Amino acid sequence: MARLYEYQSKKLLKQGGIRIPEGDVAFSPGEASKIAEKIGKPVVLKIQVWVTGRAGLGGIQFAETPEAAENSARRLLGMKVKNFVVDRILVEERLMIQSEFFLGLVIDDANKSPLLVFSSIGGTGIEEIARVHPEKVSKFSIDVLAGLRDFEARNLIRKAGLSGNLMLQLSEVLTKFYKIARSNDARSAEINPLVLTEDNQVYAADCHFVVDDYAVFRHPELGIEVAREFNRPPSELEKIAYQVEEKDYRGTFYFFQMLEKISAEESVIGFHGAGGGGSMMSMDAVLNKGFKLANYCDTSGNPPASKVYRAAKIILSQPNIKGYFASGSGVASQEQFHSARGMVKAFYEEKLSIPGVIRLGGNYEEKAIEILSTYLNNIPAKVEGYGRDDSPEFCAERLDKLIKENGSKPHKVKPWVEPSLPQASYSFETLTGKLSIDHAQCSSCKTKGCMECCAAKILKLEGEKPVLAIPPEDAKKGKCTECLACEIFCTFHEQNAIYIQLPIPGLKEYREKITKSE
Amino acid sequence: MAILVDEKSKVIIQGITGREGMVRAQLMKDYGTNLMAGVTPGRGGQEVYGVPVFDSVEEVWEKLGPVDISVIFIPATMVKNAALEAIEAGVKLLVIVPDRVPIYDVLEVAAFANRKGARFVGPNTLGLVSPGKAVLGMIGGRAERAREWFRPGDIGVSSRSGGMTSSMSYYLTKTGLGQSTIIHVGGDAVVGLSHPEVMELFEKDEQTRMAVMFGEIGTTQEERVADLIEQGKFTKPLIAFIGGKAAKSGTRFSHAGAIVEGTRGSYETKVKRLKEVGVHVVDAISDIPKKAIELKKAREA
Numbered sequence: 001m002a003r004l005y006e007y008q009s010k011k012l013l014k015q016g017g018i019r020i021p022e023g024d025v026a027f028s029p030g031e032a033s034k035i036a037e038k039i040g041k042p043v044v045l046k047i048q049v050w051v052t053g054r055a056g057l058g059g060i061q062f063a064e065t066p067e068a069a070e071n072s073a074r075r076l077l078g079m080k081v082k083n084f085v086v087d088r089i090l091v092e093e094r095l096m097i098q099s100e101f102f103l104g105l106v107i108d109d110a111n112k113s114p115l116l117v118f119s120s121i122g123g124t125g126i127e128e129i130a131r132v133h134p135e136k137v138s139k140f141s142i143d144v145l146a147g148l149r150d151f152e153a154r155n156l157i158r159k160a161g162l163s164g165n166l167m168l169q170l171s172e173v174l175t176k177f178y179k180i181a182r183s184n185d186a187r188s189a190e191i192n193p194l195v196l197t198e199d200n201q202v203y204a205a206d207c208h209f210v211v212d213d214y215a216v217f218r219h220p221e222l223g224i225e226v227a228r229e230f231n232r233p234p235s236e237l238e239k240i241a242y243q244v245e246e247k248d249y250r251g252t253f254y255f256f257q258m259l260e261k262i263s264a265e266e267s268v269i270g271f272h273g274a275g276g277g278g279s280m281m282s283m284d285a286v287l288n289k290g291f292k293l294a295n296y297c298d299t300s301g302n303p304p305a306s307k308v309y310r311a312a313k314i315i316l317s318q319p320n321i322k323g324y325f326a327s328g329s330g331v332a333s334q335e336q337f338h339s340a341r342g343m344v345k346a347f348y349e350e351k352l353s354i355p356g357v358i359r360l361g362g363n364y365e366e367k368a369i370e371i372l373s374t375y376l377n378n379i380p381a382k383v384e385g386y387g388r389d390d391s392p393e394f395c396a397e398r399l400d401k402l403i404k405e406n407g408s409k410p411h412k413v414k415p416w417v418e419p420s421l422p423q424a425s426y427s428f429e430t431l432t433g434k435l436s437i438d439h440a441q442c443s444s445c446k447t448k449g450c451m452e453c454c455a456a457k458i459l460k461l462e463g464e465k466p467v468l469a470i471p472p473e474d475a476k477k478g479k480c481t482e483c484l485a486c487e488i489f490c491t492f493h494e495q496n497a498i499y500i501q502l503p504i505p506g507l508k509e510y511r512e513k514i515t516k517s518e
Numbered sequence: 519m520a521i522l523v524d525e526k527s528k529v530i531i532q533g534i535t536g537r538e539g540m541v542r543a544q545l546m547k548d549y550g551t552n553l554m555a556g557v558t559p560g561r562g563g564q565e566v567y568g569v570p571v572f573d574s575v576e577e578v579w580e581k582l583g584p585v586d587i588s589v590i591f592i593p594a595t596m597v598k599n600a601a602l603e604a605i606e607a608g609v610k611l612l613v614i615v616p617d618r619v620p621i622y623d624v625l626e627v628a629a630f631a632n633r634k635g636a637r638f639v640g641p642n643t644l645g646l647v648s649p650g651k652a653v654l655g656m657i658g659g660r661a662e663r664a665r666e667w668f669r670p671g672d673i674g675v676s677s678r679s680g681g682m683t684s685s686m687s688y689y690l691t692k693t694g695l696g697q698s699t700i701i702h703v704g705g706d707a708v709v710g711l712s713h714p715e716v717m718e719l720f721e722k723d724e725q726t727r728m729a730v731m732f733g734e735i736g737t738t739q740e741e742r743v744a745d746l747i748e749q750g751k752f753t754k755p756l757i758a759f760i761g762g763k764a765a766k767s768g769t770r771f772s773h774a775g776a777i778v779e780g781t782r783g784s785y786e787t788k789v790k791r792l793k794e795v796g797v798h799v800v801d802a803i804s805d806i807p808k809k810a811i812e813l814k815k816a817r818e819a
Binding site for chain 1: 622624628633656658677678709732738
């Protein structure tokens with residue numbers, strides 16, 4: 001879930017016509033002082049982190065003057081709260097509160113509709129209040145095609161026990177709130193507390209929004225870096241991985257780092273799953289063998305070989321892992337040879353020296369296992385391929401044995417190197433990369449096997465040389481499916497003349513940093 | 519019998535000329551699905567694997583007559599319009615394969631489908647198969663594999679994990695137990711047909727005599743199945759596995775979520791609720807075929 005900070009959420013409320021306290025976000029004590037000066041009234045400073053109960057953690061402070069605000073900011077910035085280090089605070093006018101309410105929106109999976117929840121008591125401990133005083137809480141299922149109508153909002157407030165002018169004021173906030181939530185694709189949204197001030201104005205005193213991951217593309221203005229649910233800021237490697245996911249709609253790719261620092265002694269492995277259910281089962285199998293996981297990764301939904309390749313390269317950017325475990329449901333509908341080819345290219349480029357157990361059961365598993373065993377016998381590591389009748393437990397045991405045979409040698413991250421391609425290479429762009437053929441080598445080629453193994457049939461021979469049989473624009477649009485079959489064939493059976501460049505922005509620099517610090 | 523689809527159902531594919539659409543047209547046709555046409559706007563008049571392509575669902579309807587089911591292979595951002603097009607044309611069952619469909623798009627499709635008396639499976643689904651009759655979506659990958667992995671029989675299978683849908687069914691087949699219909703309800707938080715709706719269909723289906731369900735943490739689907747059983751609306755033996763035991767509990771979206779759902783959604787609550795109403799909850803996937811044989815023997819004895 002892509003969460004927004006309180007100050008970002010409040011900006012959305014303000015744009016949608018809901019009153020919020022005057023204020024702004026500060027990244028330094030100096031900025032905090034300036035904001036307080038501009039407000040010209042006593043202020044409250046609130047740390048901006050995705051943690052509830054900030055007041056109890058000392059993350060909310062009051063200040064009468066700009067100087068006091070600056071001092072408070074100095075204490076708050078850099079503070080450690082759970083998995084966060086505070087790097088920004090919200091400075092805003094302090095409200096004089098008469099009463100507090102709660103307003104929330106969730107998606108109800110049973111009713112398949114947005115559900116609005118209002119409570120005439122709000123603030124901290126709202127869940128407990130709702131349990132003890134159900135009569136103060138009202139709920140309403142919104143017809144998503146019609147939106148929230150004025151009278152529905154009024155009834156919702158009335159049912160929570162409020163009436164008169166306050167009911168009118170609050171119902172107006174409700175209809176605005178739903179419009180804001182809907183237009184920003186909010187997966188959930190909450191104003192708690194919604195307050196009535198002493199001068200009888202309704203303000204949103206605190207607010208948070210969670211935007212639907214799958215709709216983040218509609219909202220570039222929100223500046224969401226990684227549309228994933230995290231209880232901590234995303235790591236550098238996760239940000240790199242997310243770029244890959246976002247730029248390639250074919251299949252799924254998910255990467256989550258579980259350990260950022262791994263020692264040379266720990267039994268930690270890189271994990272590469274396929275599909276949520278199968279991955280969970282496979283993770284259980286390696287965890288039960290006493291391994292820890294450096295990361296969780298999932299490539300599924302029939303991803304192209306290029307995506308699996310990038311996933312493997314990212315997994316292998318984690319130093320000191322002792323082995324590589326790939327395993328999914330065991331009976332996958334996706335063409336498993338794509339995954340096999342992606343891993344072959346990655347492992348071969350890396351000259352992998354830690355063992356791998358790759359369980360690719362499912363559609364075309366025989367071909368997938370054959371690809372692994374044929375092309376990975378020339379690297380230092382031992383890589384074994386398994387199918388649907390080999391259980392995750394058995395595969396985890398194999399990995400354990402292989403790691404022991406390898407003396408639990410830790411993985412060393414290598415610098416990112418691009419092979420130097422001859423200037424005169426023939427090349428064309430693919431959806432996410434570039435394919436080059438060194439035509440000078442093609443005259444020595446006897447088989448022209450690249451023609452045969454191109455499943456998309458987009459190549460033709462001009463004289464001795466393979467060239468595109470379709471317009472280059474079409475290859476770039478995705479007619480070249482980046483299956484990597486031509487490169488693998490040419491590398492291992494012929495002249496090593498084909499290379500598909502599949503860039504991963506940021507990974508080169510990341511690896512440089514890692515190798516330097518090692 | 520089976521549920522939702524059989525060899526007579528008239529099926530189209532929206533997005534038949536795309537990467538996935540083409541491959542799965544072959545799977546479906548080879549398996550025996552009555553695939554009458556495909557739709558890709560602007561590609562009318564072409565053919566994919568011998569299947570005629572039309573510019574719109576309405577055009578298929580005009581030229582070839584009523585369509586029962588549409589299987590959608592279209593990038594997630596365009597799914598809503600494709601689904602509305604099919605429902606508007608009169609199609610009563612959609613299978614929405616793509617992943618990453620925005621949740622409000624799903625809600626709009628659900629509301630519109632409800633208004634028109636249509637239903638849908640997915641999004642983010644492998645699809646479904648009534649073994650020996652028809653495949654919808656990409657389950658099995660190829661006809662040859664689908665025939666090998668899934669066999670006709672009397673066990674209904676419903677799952678929230680795509681890979682596990684096939685795995686569980688394959689392990690049943692290997693043990694000599696066939697399936698009536700196998701359905702991947704989809705991996706998203708909001709799906710068209712969820713477990714309880716599928717169980718109600720299995721209840722009415724004569725071929726189905728037992729059901730297997732793969733549940734997961736999150737949503738209220740499994741709890742609602744327990745509610746159904748309690749109300750006497752699902753009476754056949756049910757074997758369930760709940761994934762996500764190891765996942766951290768206590769990850770909650772919001773206070774509002776907690777107010778509405780209480781403790782629903784957690785591993786413990788799901789298992790407890792299901793056991794209370796007599797569901798056979800197993801701890802390992804490999805126990806499913808064993809349990810199924812045990813229940814079958816008990817029935818025969």
